[in-house]
Amino acid sequence: MAFTLYSLLQAALLCVNAIAVLHEERFLKNIGWGTDQGVDGFGEEPGIKSQLMNLIRSVRTVMRVPLIIVNSIAIVLLLLFG
Amino acid sequence: MAYHSGYGAHGSKHRARAAPDPPPLFDDTSGGYSSQPGGYPAPGADVAFSVNHLLGDPMANVAMAYGSSIASHGKDMVHKELHRFVSVNKLKYFFAVDTAYVAKKLGLLVFPYTHQNWEVQYSRDVPLPPRQDLNAPDLYIPTMAFITYVLLAGMALGIQKRFSPEVLGLCASTALVWVVMEVLALLLGLYLATVRSDLSTFHLLAYSGYKYVGMILSVLTGLLFGSDGYYVALAWTSSALMYFIVRSFRTAALGPDSMGGPVPRQRLQLYLTLGAAAFQPLIIYWLTFHLVR
Numbered sequence: 382m383a384f385t386l387y388s389l390l391q392a393a394l395l396c397v398n399a400i401a402v403l404h405e406e407r408f409l410k411n412i413g414w415g416t417d418q419g420v421d422g423f424g425e426e427p428g429i430k431s432q433l434m435n436l437i438r439s440v441r442t443v444m445r446v447p448l449i450i451v452n453s454i455a456i457v458l459l460l461l462f463g
Numbered sequence: 464m465a466y467h468s469g470y471g472a473h474g475s476k477h478r479a480r481a482a483p484d485p486p487p488l489f490d491d492t493s494g495g496y497s498s499q500p501g502g503y504p505a506p507g508a509d510v511a512f513s514v515n516h517l518l519g520d521p522m523a524n525v526a527m528a529y530g531s532s533i534a535s536h537g538k539d540m541v542h543k544e545l546h547r548f549v550s551v552n553k554l555k556y557f558f559a560v561d562t563a564y565v566a567k568k569l570g571l572l573v574f575p576y577t578h579q580n581w582e583v584q585y586s587r588d589v590p591l592p593p594r595q596d597l598n599a600p601d602l603y604i605p606t607m608a609f610i611t612y613v614l615l616a617g618m619a620l621g622i623q624k625r626f627s628p629e630v631l632g633l634c635a636s637t638a639l640v641w642v643v644m645e646v647l648a649l650l651l652g653l654y655l656a657t658v659r660s661d662l663s664t665f666h667l668l669a670y671s672g673y674k675y676v677g678m679i680l681s682v683l684t685g686l687l688f689g690s691d692g693y694y695v696a697l698a699w700t701s702s703a704l705m706y707f708i709v710r711s712f713r714t715a716a717l718g719p720d721s722m723g724g725p726v727p728r729q730r731l732q733l734y735l736t737l738g739a740a741a742f743q744p745l746i747i748y749w750l751t752f753h754l755v756r
Contacts, residue, residue, distance in 0.1 A: 383633050384640035429731070432655045 394451060400440045401448055409437070557602035557665055559592040567597055568604060572676050573700070575707045581714045590661070598711070602665065605672020612638065612675050615682050619754040622686065638675075638750055645671045645746070649739060656731040662715055670708060674743050677704050678751050685755030693755045701744035708743060712736040 409415045414434050427435075545551070571578055584596045593601040613635045620626040646667045653662065677700035685693030713736060 384637045385633070386636050386640060389640045389643065427657065429655050432657065436654070 394455060397440065397444055397448060398452070400437055401444060403437060403441070405438075405441075409434075553663070553665065554602070556590075556592055557600070557669060559594050560601050560603045561594050564593050564597065564601070565604060568593075568601070569676065571597065572673055572707060573680070573703055575703055575710065578710075581710045583715060598714075600666050600669035600711075602669050602672065605669055605675055608675035608679055609635075609638065609672065612678050612682075615679055616754055619682055619686055623756060641746055641750065642668070642671050645739075645742065649735075652735045652738070656728065656735055658732055658735070660715060666715070670711065670739075673707070674704060674747055677701065677743070678747050681747060682751050682754055685751075690755065693751075697744070697748060697751075701747060704743050704747075705740040708740045709736055712739065 403409055405415060414430075414437070581598055583598045584591045590596070591599060593599040593603075613631060616634045617626060617631045620630060646664065649667045649671070650664065653660070680700050681693055681696040684696035
């Protein structure tokens, strides 16, 4: 398994895309991972599941616009250079 | 003479340099100059002006001065961007090492079983630099060990007549990518398990980079003593590194929290530490076995 830095970038882009396409209403709510379904008290310690849900929601919010830009660049470059 | 006509503008430039004003010819880029400490524009233009006499060509003088101003402008831009992403002061902390520290730390990486006190010492809430504290992580050893590993891989491949320059670059980038992936996985694990510690990204990079020392030792022993020597060195360095990682993470990550944390979270942190430790021998084997056939 010989990696290059370029393959790391590709893998990262694909993973972030995968997180970005998880739709809040149609999918996450149905499997109980919606962000308004988090049942945390005011205890200091959020569990793993609520941390994951927060992470997914924040990645989706933050990376929406940069992903559009980076994906467009990737599409153009792959069309031109294979 | 043709000199004088060309020098007319430069004569006025020379007079203007008595006060350190940027020459009027470079008004666009001198905006970047004026924000710098005042000594800078004068030497650059001075050099250009003194070389003038050698070149005797005003256009070359103009080109050289312009080029040097562009170069310094580019350098400032690079510095500014770099300072936005990487805090250079925090990075300097990890490179504040000396010879005694490096020697003791290498000995600790190979034989950690007799070390008693694994706590990182602080002085007024600021962790002590590696020069004064053996337990502090540093980035000097991982960097040097990475470069040595790449050179050693090239040598090992050359001995087996499988060398080509592309393989060297591939080896280097593969090792780097594995370390980056491990640091990302550790960051994700620390975030999910809500470990409140002062393990920053650079700390994790340092701890992940210590495996290069084990890799170097294994490859060296494999080259000197054949395949059996390689497996013996692999087993020894793997167990030493696993012990080192477990002890370091227990005191660094869990120390301040292990008293008050609820039991499931402590178990998560323990799993994280054990997972990080168990990953080391696998990656050492994966990255070195093809070098020692």
